[in-house]
Amino acid sequence: MSAALVTACFWVLAATLTALLPMRRQYVPGLALLVTAPVLLAWLGHVHGGAVFGLCLAAVVSMFRNPLKYFLARLRGAQPERPE
Template structure:
C-alpha cells in the first residue's frame, strides 16, 4: 500500500468504527466515542500532511456531523463551568 493511501484507509476504519458504535445504548457509547474523538485530530493532521487541507475540511465536517449531539452537550457543560 502506498504512503498516500494510508491516512485515507485509517479514516475509513475510523468512520466504520463510529458507525459500529452508533447502535449501542448511550451508556456504552461514551468511552469508545471519547477515544474516537481524541484519535480524530491525529488522523486529520496526518491526512492534511499527506493530501492537503481540502480532505481535512471534509473530514472535519463529517466528524462534527457525527458528533453533533455529544459536542453540543460538551459545549453546554463547558459554558456552564465558565459561568
C-alpha cells in the same frame, strides 16, 4: 490509497459500530473516537491537503454534533443534561 485514508476508513467503521450500540455503552468508545479524531484529521490534512481536511472535519462535526454541543456547554459553565 494512503495509510491515512485506510486508517480513516477503519475509524469510520468503528464509529458506525459504536453508533449501533445502546446509548449507555457508547460513551467509552465514542469518547475514544472523539479524542483520536483530531490526530486523524491532522494526518489526513498533512497528506492530502486542506480540501480533504475540510471535508473530513465537516463529517466529524456532523457525526459528533451532540457530544460537541455538550462539551461546549460545559466549557461555558452550563449544566446540560446527559442522555440516559
